[in-house]
Amino acid sequence: MSTTIPASQPPAAPRLLDGIRGPEDLKALPAAVLPQLAQEIRDEIITVTADHGGHVSPNLGVVELTIALHRVFQTPQDQFTFDVSHQCYTHKLLTGRQGEFFRHLRQPGGASGFLNRAESEHDAFGAGHAGTALSAALGMATARDLRGTSEHVVAVCGDASFTCGLTMEALNNVVSSTKRLIVILNDNEWAIAKNVGAISRYLNRLSTNPTYNRLHGDLERFFTGLPGGQEMHRTWMKWKRETKDFFVESSIFEKYGLRYLGPIDGHNIDELVKNLEFAKQSDSPIILHVLTKKGRGLDAAMKAPDKFHGLGSFDPVTGESTKPAPGTPPAYQDVFGCALTRFAKADPRIVGITAAMASGTGLSQLAAQCPRQFFDVGIAEEHAVTFAAGMATKGLRPVVAIYSTFLQRCYDQIIHDVCLQNLPVTFCIDRAGLSPADGPTHHGLYDFSFLRCVPGAVVMQPKDEDELVDMLHTSLQLPSPAFIRYPRGSGAGAAIKAVPAILPLGQAELLRDGDDIALWAIGPMVPQALKLADQLALEHQLSVAVVNARFVKPLDRELLLQHAAATRLIVTLEDHTIVGGFGSAVIEAVQEAGATTPVERIGWPDKFVEHGNSVDTLRAAYGLAHDDLYRRVLTRWQQCRPGPRPAASS
Numbered sequence: 001m002s003t004t005i006p007a008s009q010p011p012a013a014p015r016l017l018d019g020i021r022g023p024e025d026l027k028a029l030p031a032a033v034l035p036q037l038a039q040e041i042r043d044e045i046i047t048v049t050a051d052h053g054g055h056v057s058p059n060l061g062v063v064e065l066t067i068a069l070h071r072v073f074q075t076p077q078d079q080f081t082f083d084v085s086h087q088c089y090t091h092k093l094l095t096g097r098q099g100e101f102f103r104h105l106r107q108p109g110g111a112s113g114f115l116n117r118a119e120s121e122h123d124a125f126g127a128g129h130a131g132t133a134l135s136a137a138l139g140m141a142t143a144r145d146l147r148g149t150s151e152h153v154v155a156v157c158g159d160a161s162f163t164c165g166l167t168m169e170a171l172n173n174v175v176s177s178t179k180r181l182i183v184i185l186n187d188n189e190w191a192i193a194k195n196v197g198a199i200s201r202y203l204n205r206l207s208t209n210p211t212y213n214r215l216h217g218d219l220e221r222f223f224t225g226l227p228g229g230q231e232m233h234r235t236w237m238k239w240k241r242e243t244k245d246f247f248v249e250s251s252i253f254e255k256y257g258l259r260y261l262g263p264i265d266g267h268n269i270d271e272l273v274k275n276l277e278f279a280k281q282s283d284s285p286i287i288l289h290v291l292t293k294k295g296r297g298l299d300a301a302m303k304a305p306d307k308f309h310g311l312g313s314f315d316p317v318t319g320e321s322t323k324p325a326p327g328t329p330p331a332y333q334d335v336f337g338c339a340l341t342r343f344a345k346a347d348p349r350i351v352g353i354t355a356a357m358a359s360g361t362g363l364s365q366l367a368a369q370c371p372r373q374f375f376d377v378g379i380a381e382e383h384a385v386t387f388a389a390g391m392a393t394k395g396l397r398p399v400v401a402i403y404s405t406f407l408q409r410c411y412d413q414i415i416h417d418v419c420l421q422n423l424p425v426t427f428c429i430d431r432a433g434l435s436p437a438d439g440p441t442h443h444g445l446y447d448f449s450f451l452r453c454v455p456g457a458v459v460m461q462p463k464d465e466d467e468l469v470d471m472l473h474t475s476l477q478l479p480s481p482a483f484i485r486y487p488r489g490s491g492a493g494a495a496i497k498a499v500p501a502i503l504p505l506g507q508a509e510l511l512r513d514g515d516d517i518a519l520w521a522i523g524p525m526v527p528q529a530l531k532l533a534d535q536l537a538l539e540h541q542l543s544v545a546v547v548n549a550r551f552v553k554p555l556d557r558e559l560l561l562q563h564a565a566a567t568r569l570i571v572t573l574e575d576h577t578i579v580g581g582f583g584s585a586v587i588e589a590v591q592e593a594g595a596t597t598p599v600e601r602i603g604w605p606d607k608f609v610e611h612g613n614s615v616d617t618l619r620a621a622y623g624l625a626h627d628d629l630y631r632r633v634l635t636r637w638q639q640c641r642p643g644p645r646p647a648a649s650s
Helices: 023-030 031-052 056-060 063-074 089-093 133-147 159-163 165-177 198-207 212-225 229-246 271-281 299-303 332-346 364-369 383-395 404-421 447-451 465-475 523-539 556-568 582-592 615-621 626-639
Strands: 079-082 153-158 183-187 259-265 286-291 350-356 373-377 396-405 426-430 458-460 482-485 509-512 518-523 544-548 552-553 569-577 598-604
Touching: 023 063, 031 056, 031 089, 031 271, 056 299, 063 089, 063 153, 063 183, 063 271, 133 153, 133 165, 153 159, 159 165, 159 183, 183 271, 259 271, 271 286, 332 364, 332 426, 332 465, 364 373, 364 598, 383 396, 383 404, 396 404, 404 426, 404 447, 404 544, 447 482, 447 552, 447 569, 447 582, 458 544, 465 482, 509 523, 509 556, 518 523, 518 556, 518 598, 518 626, 523 544, 523 569, 523 626, 544 556, 552 582, 556 569, 556 582, 569 582, 569 626, 582 598, 598 626
Parallel strands: 079 153, 153 183, 183 286, 259 286, 350 373, 350 396, 396 426, 426 482, 458 482, 518 544, 518 569, 569 598
Antiparallel strands: 458 552, 509 544
16 A cells, blocks of 8 residues: 655745845735735735734825835935835835844834934935925925935825825925926825814815826827827916816816826836826926725725824734733823823813814813813914814913924924913813834923923823823813823822812922931922932931922922022932923022022933933943933032031022
């Protein structure tokens, strides 16, 4: 009897993606295999982001578009700018960053989640905020013209970016600045949340009415095929400009002087390549209106593109987010959202305002339960602030919820429209401190510095969830602007009182007294200060005071000067850059009082903090782990010479 030897399984065919080391490898592939490459890229993005989190749905939506861009153009000679750049993963995979570097996306030593000029020569312009792509691209194109070179510049703009004032300002300057610029309007009908406003409605009408472009293309081909057709075509173009509004709504982009093409299927590589090749030959600025589906390739992301805009780890099959460990305290944003909704139900004057971040800021609770008191203005932070100022003049109590990194965009409006007029607008500043995996474009490390110099501003930070509710309640009683900052992620686990307290303005909380060292901490650094005090007392028998500062402005000068007189060292701890921050405010107050008590400032250094997988990882990398802080405090204490206590004036 013969024995049948089972046939061995044929080895799996190598992935096309594994052979892509740069754009030239992509160009060498036959067009027929590009859909397979697109699927491999989607699989890679889903696998990596399922482990590390990231901007899932924006990246899944632009796979074919990015492949087509790299088929037609040649980076780094040609330059791409991606609005926000949170849709850059395919670009990274096609420009030599696949493999382990990409698989450690948003982790120490791995790829950034955004474009980064220091990471690759193919990243022409770094970004993490919306609305920058067109303005930057226009600058590049104009510089090219001045230098007399011939490279192409392509701006990839999401439909939501056209709600940004910066984008519209750039659009107004295109034809006066350059003759050659390609703009891709990536229209997926979503911002972070569903697009709102007139621009969104206008783009939808364009998307569903292809009559104009069909007419334009057919007649151009007809005229240019005739003897003397070029002159006939110029005559037709002049007549069309004067009369086309009788037939079809003209493109807003053509009002600005850009040739409009579209809409184009953003998932058809052949169609994309054909239109990009046409745009490449254009001798005038041109905009390609590309229709894509956010989250394409992952059913869960298609159904909930807002949830998958940016999230942590998830199940790659079901799309379910990784659940926090049992007993994890609620996130600060949810505590804020719940409290604001409670206060709004009791007071119809209270309104919540977001710039396209309802879920991220916790305002989705208000939107669901008090829809008449909720306003989403789209990605328009400057407008959000002045909009709130206008409301405040009519007796309303606006609460503007904005991430710290995005608050930077509306600094003029904060000073000129709110604070100068002393209007009672409350700013709830989410993501203050680190946003670890997102990196330097999203860390919120500068708000103390640029807010505490503004006259009349009240600036505070809670140590826990209960104090956040107290601060929100307090701010709504003030006749002036107030700013409350709090970190990303879970709270400290504090129980929230049934009835919130009104905090005395500018009064710190003395948690324990001492006469050797005074630790002045604010926000999430308060527990750290308590831990340091315990260790210093246990190991060196030092008497250490701990203060929860609560307010950066106004500062509790009375308690501070008591400590300047009674202790030999003051240490400040903040989740903020040390330049111009809370520690600087303490030094100023001590110096103005004539005290000579040394002040040791602990906070983030004067450099841009890179991305990492956790706050703890980054603290260790920047010398801010607990053991580092302990050594710093102890070393500075040992440098303080015995002698008479330094005096301070009141």
